[in-house]
Amino acid sequence: LPSHIGFIGLGNMGFPMFSNLSSKIPATSTVHFYDVVPESIQRGLKESGAVAQLDPCSSAREVAEKSEMLVSMVPEGKHVSAVYLDPKDGVLGATDLSGKILIDSSTIDTATSLQVGEETAKRHPRAHFFDAPVSGGTAGAKKGSITFMIGCAESDPHLPILKLLLSLMGHNIYTCGGPSLGLTAKFCNNYLSSSITLLNAEMFNFAIKSGMDPRILQDILKTTTGCNRNAQWANPVPGLSPDAPSSKNYAPGFKIEYVKKDIGLAIAACERVGAKLALGPTTWNTYVEAGQDDRCAGKDSKVIYRWIGGDEE
Ligand code: NAD
Incomplete structure (x- = not known):
């Protein structure tokens, strides 16, 4: 796995996913993270049981600048739009996303997800966006046993690295065929x-x-x-x-x-x-x-x- 990983949205699901991630990667790695609510950032810093270094960031864009792979976990399509497309603070506003992998695990409308994927391809042709929503509830997120449903083909060349990252947070990982099918x-x-x-x-x-x-x-x-x-x-x-x-x-x-x-x-x-x-x-x-x-x-x-x-x- 790359040594710089990002996480955006530390709510009921995001916080335990973030905790699993940051306690299972090596101490030499860094998790760059962001939430709009300052208390959620404090909780991430104090209660995650992290082994990795933690870097609280001041925007989704900063997380994207610093990470090689990132996961977002926010409530609705409008929040995913804000995270990725906000002109000033959004992920896609980062100067260089070449080779980076962006994973949205929120449950949102397919139109927004497809739009973020298309904008990613347009503005950062060498970056890769995937929908990968989850099931298993907060109990599953705590145990690290959630199921991921990835919107990609089984033949996708990024699947091995996606599985490596997502298996730190979940047990079952399915590919669903293509963008938005997760x-x-x-x-x-x-x-x-x-x-x-x-x-x-x-x-x-x-x-x-x-x-x-x-x-x-x-x-x-x-x-x-x-x-x-x-x-x-x-x-x-x-x-x-x-x-x-x-x-x-x-x-x-x-x-x-x-x-x-x-x-x-x-x-x-x-x-x-x-x-x-x-x-x-x-x-x-x-x-x-x-x-x-x-x-x-x-x-x-x-x-x-x-x-x-x-x-x-
Ligand atoms: P939540 O409301 O508990 O947490 C959402 C977090 O996102 C909050 O901490 C909020 O501050 C943050 N956020 C909102 N806008 C943001 C932005 N622009 N930038 C950064 N952070 C932002 O929600 P949740 O229960 O964690 O659910 C998140 C997503 O996961 C939803 O789409 C939900 O449907 C899905 N989901 C939830 C569960 C569950 O059991 N709770 C299970 C599977 C999937």
């Missing part, structure tokens, strides 16, 4: 996981209200046709999955507001290619309404169970 895979995943969470919330609530011990249902769902992993390790009912946000007063985790974003992205992407959806709009509306409820706003998406009527305080 995001397509991510939309499929999040549409499924958020829909399954809602379905689990409905049926566990029903079972509990009917007088059934939810642990029995959880056990049954290990072997029956309704079986799903979320019912086991990310159950929305408090106490059923000890490591899940539902057992930690729904502390995020994956904020409920991001479900609105991700299902919205999936619906828009399906519309673009004419893929019909029956449940999407209902699921989206349900999460949007729940996100506006005081008991749910700002909490982990599993709090949908509270909105459905379970976990009554």
Whole structure:
């Protein structure tokens, strides 16, 4: 691996990814990092358990100037645009990005990702931009076990170095075929996981209200046709999955507001290619309404169970 690596965006996912990265590369390497929020930079400096040298930077552009490879992990397309395209402080404003590898792991719209890729190719023909969104939640990010879905072909010559870097933060690395297809895979995943969470919330609530011990249902769902992993390790009912946000007063985790974003992205992407959806709009509306409820706003998406009527305080 190169000895100068960059990281931009140290939030709920970014901070543990940054911590894994900076504690697994050699002490002679440097991680150059940036977040718009000064407290996040301080946290990065003080709490990451880094082995490598840490260099807090004052812009995304400075990170890009100093790093040979970088990863960005920010909320939405507009933030990715700011990180890469801002005329003064953006990554692409760096004077020379020759041979550098830029990886965006945020879950954003494909149009913005493709635009950043095209601008990179136009302004820095010898730099390489990849979409590589992740799945596995904050628990997976802490353990370093997240899955990366890279928007590139299996034959891409940069794959070995991408794998070397990303394997410091995750266990499973998939190539999805070409630019923005990592995001397509991510939309499929999040549409499924958020829909399954809602379905689990409905049926566990029903079972509990009917007088059934939810642990029995959880056990049954290990072997029956309704079986799903979320019912086991990310159950929305408090106490059923000890490591899940539902057992930690729904502390995020994956904020409920991001479900609105991700299902919205999936619906828009399906519309673009004419893929019909029956449940999407209902699921989206349900999460949007729940996100506006005081008991749910700002909490982990599993709090949908509270909105459905379970976990009554
Ligand atoms: P978050 O809101 O906790 O963190 C985002 C971070 O980006 C914050 O620290 C913020 O200050 C920083 N940021 C925003 N704009 C910036 C800019 N212009 N320059 C530098 N830093 C900037 O969000 P998160 O939960 O870490 O999610 C980040 C992305 O990862 C989102 O796209 C999300 O959908 C995706 N994701 C999240 C999870 C999860 O479980 N939280 C799982 C998989 C994917």
